[in-house]
Amino acid sequence: QLVESGGGLVQAGGSLRLSCKASGRTFGTDVVGWFRQAPGKEREFVVAFRWSVGRTNYADSVKGRFTISGENAKNTAYLQMNSLKPEDSAVYYCAAAPFRPGPLDLSSSEFYVYWGQGTQVTVSS
Numbered sequence: 001q002l003v004e005s006g007g008g009l010v011q012a013g014g015s016l017r018l019s020c021k022a023s024g025r026t027f028g029t030d031v032v033g034w035f036r037q038a039p040g041k042e043r044e045f046v047v048a049f050r051w052s053v054g055r056t057n058y059a060d061s062v063k064g065r066f067t068i069s070g071e072n073a074k075n076t077a078y079l080q081m082n083s084l085k086p087e088d089s090a091v092y093y094c095a096a097a098p099f100r101p102g103p104l105d106l107s108s109s110e111f112y113v114y115w116g117q118g119t120q121v122t123v124s125s
Contacts, residue, residue, distance in 0.1 A: 002094050007119030010084055014123070018079040020094030020116055030099035032070060032077040035109060036090035036121075043093070047079065048106035052099055057106045062088075084123045091118040 006018040022029060033048035047058045047068045056068060065084075070077040077094060095112035104111060 002116035
């Protein structure tokens with residue numbers, strides 16, 4: 001189970017930090033990702049981190065502004081979002097997947113097994 005929190009309303013240029021707490025069957029996760037979905041649009045990849053190889057992938061649209069991090073002891077991942085823009089407004093979902101060997105497409109939502117319920121982020125202009 002994944003539970004997101006930290007969404008809200010913020011002005012353009014502001015910051016928010018989203019949290020994603022894992023429990024239960026998500027123990028043993030290797031990849032944690034964040035996706036977002038705006039009204040009328042498809043779900044899009046934001047960022048993912050693969051623990052086993054220490055690799056982070058960011059979508060071009062958020063590079064330099066968003067940062068993924070985590071605290072193993074708390075089974076929690078974070079998404080720090082700075083310099084927010086109105087186009088960042090969306091429901092943000094965290095997702096997780098167990099270990100799999102070999103190269104992986106971390107940006108594909110089909111890869112992930114566990115999903116949170118989403119948290120709304122609204123950026124006003």
